[in-house]
Amino acid sequence: MGMQSVAVACGALTLCLALTTATNPGFVVRITQAGLDYAQEQAIATLEKKLSQLKLPDISGDSRVLRVGKVHYELSRLRLRDFHLPYSRITPISNVGLQVSISNAFAELDGDWRVKFLFIRDHGSFDLKVENIYIKILLRLGSDTSGKPTISTPDCSAHISKVRVLFSGKLGWLYNLFHSVIESRLRKILEDKVCDKVAMSVYNELQTYIRTLPVTARIDDKIGIDYSLVAPPRATAQSLDADLKGEFYSLAHRSPVPFSPLPLAFPSDHERMVYFGASSYFFNTAGIAYHEAGALVFEITEAMIPKDVEFKLNTSVFSAFIPQLEEMYPNMPMKFRLSTPTGPFLTVGEGGISFQPIVDIQAYAILPSSSLAPLFLLSLTGNVSAVINVRSGRIVGSLDVGRIRLSLKDSAVGTFQVRMMQSLINILTSSTLLPRLNARLDEGFPLPLLDRIQLSNILVRFHQNFLLLGADVRFQPRG
Missing domain, CATH: 3.15.10.10 (Bactericidal permeability-increasing protein; domain 1)
Structure with missing residues (x-):
């Protein structure tokens, strides 16, 4: 092989390596x-x-x-x-x-x-x-x-x-x-x-x-967001773009994300001063981080059920569907432990953000000694959609749950018809779990903003694989 051929081969190899090691951003900031x-x-x-x-x-x-x-x-x-x-x-x-x-x-x-x-x-x-x-x-x-x-x-x-x-x-x-x-x-x-x-x-x-741009943003005592630049900001003919990692992570243990962000096809929209592109990668790393941090585990007891919901969480109520409960654990309070086997996987498209979570529901009877007796394990799936907005420099949202589906994974009280129990589980999740989740989402997650920047005239649009947020900015001087 001649020297010219070697040079061409080396150049091709370098290009291939550059292409394969290029890091797509999970979050993009565009200043118009x-x-x-x-x-x-x-x-x-x-x-x-x-x-x-x-x-x-x-x-x-x-x-x-x-x-x-x-x-x-x-x-x-x-x-x-x-x-x-x-x-x-x-x-x-x-x-x-x-x-x-x-x-x-x-x-x-x-x-x-x-x-x-x-x-x-x-x-x-x-x-x-x-x-x-x-x-x-x-x-x-x-x-x-x-x-x-x-x-x-x-x-x-x-x-x-x-x-x-x-x-x-x-x-x-x-x-x-x-x-x-x-x-x-x-x-x-x-x-x-x-x-x-x-x-x-x-x-x-x-x-x-x-340099007041936050490289990391602490969400709470368990979760943070990595907003570090994955490449120097780049100027185009019409804007300045900054590619950020855009990755949630557990503060206790940060493990590699098992998937990579896809390229963001940013639209040529210049009506606002600044745009934020939050990719599906950004949202899905949130699910992984919260799951790894053990933050997607919820317990439901009768004390948590709103007083206006006429519902008692005890074995007497559930014996209508599981007759043997009354014999084995008569008139005992119950507790449900909800957890996710894996982090939820979200889809971002032009119709919005949606996902189909899988939730394990373990039911217990609370014995007079306060110890727990496992009763049954249900698997819950359903269609969940999210409404997204921006408030005070934070991404806020709320969830809406569609029809849920139940299946029985394990039982210590014999078999029973899960379908008959669906309405009770629906009441439990909608009256207790959903308000807790929406209260957390209403607190929001901080956007990567420089110090003393306020956003106004908010625009929210959904595109394939990412959420586009647009806003005008105002600098708030000290004093």
């Missing part, structure tokens, strides 16, 4: 141009304040003036009064990052001057107007080893096309003779200082802020 524009407004307001606090150095030098000779000058106590950035635009650049362009910016400053030539010394004040400032900033987005986003400024340029300085005092006319020298020096200083301040603001302000 409208969202980027809003973020830019907030960032520009902060940058404007930072630039207004620029500290400029004193300037001194010598200049030769016609018919006067060498003049030594000093400019000191330079004070920046205003720095305005009236026009700016942010643009996503594919495979590069974000570019912020600022045009027609202007600033005003003042200071003191001193002059010395021949045997003459004098001093006064001056005003400086800086106009037509153009600033271009390139922002590169990445991720660190923990999956948190990073941001840097690989390139910044500032260009000032117009500087006007006006000196006052008895010898102000003299400074005005060589103002071009001073204006040139001030222009260079300002251009350098502006980009220094931009780089510092990106590092100290923007970098700190975007």
Whole structure:
């Protein structure tokens, strides 16, 4: 095999490995141009304040003036009064990052001057107007080893096309003779200082802020969500996309998920500032995590049944379907223990979220000694659908259970007709289990949001294999 053939083979192998090891996200965040524009407004307001606090150095030098000779000058106590950035635009650049362009910016400053030539010394004040400032900033987005986003400024340029300085005092006319020298020096200083301040603001302000994106979100004492980036954020022509792991996990023991997320076919929808794509993988890892954490085990006793439900959970009631109960365990209270053999598998499609859970129902008689006597084990299946919404930055939901089906898996009290018991089990699950589940779902699960971001104008849509949430955002300043 020739060297060229070897190179082609190695290239093909590398491509295949890259394709097979690529990680699809379980959760996607898309910031549209409208969202980027809003973020830019907030960032520009902060940058404007930072630039207004620029500290400029004193300037001194010598200049030769016609018919006067060498003049030594000093400019000191330079004070920046205003720095305005009236026009700016942010643009996503594919495979590069974000570019912020600022045009027609202007600033005003003042200071003191001193002059010395021949045997003459004098001093006064001056005003400086800086106009037509153009600033271009390139922002590169990445991720660190923990999956948190990073941001840097690989390139910044500032260009000032117009500087006007006006000196006052008895010898102000003299400074005005060589103002071009001073204006040139001030222009260079300002251009350098502006980009220094931009780089510092990106590092100290923007970098700190975007790292408030939660890599993990603790749900309760058993479950967390992994929102770490699986790849650096990528810019397209119309948006900025962030691919997150989007995986629930048990805090006590995190085991590998036995399946991988499928690709998300994100629609080209740009009505909202931000979109969240929660894949079926995201929801199904929740089922696995809660099952592994032992959180899908529920017990039902008579004390848990609402008072408005005329139902007694005892052997006398169930003896109508199982006559031998009255002989073996007469008029004894009962308890049901509900558990899932495996985590429920959810399906996300255009019709919504649905699943068909399998629930084991173990019935016990509570003996006078408070010990439990196993009675029978039922298997319950049914059609369950979910209603999803967003409230206070959290995904909230509720479940609706359709017709349930029962089968007998084991019995210590002989055989009986399970079908006759179906209505009682339906009352038990709808009056006790379902309200508990819906109360937990109403608490919600946090979305991956930066600090002090509030969502509004919520949109909820279902697509094949993922749930799409859209929203407009508002930044809530402290205080």
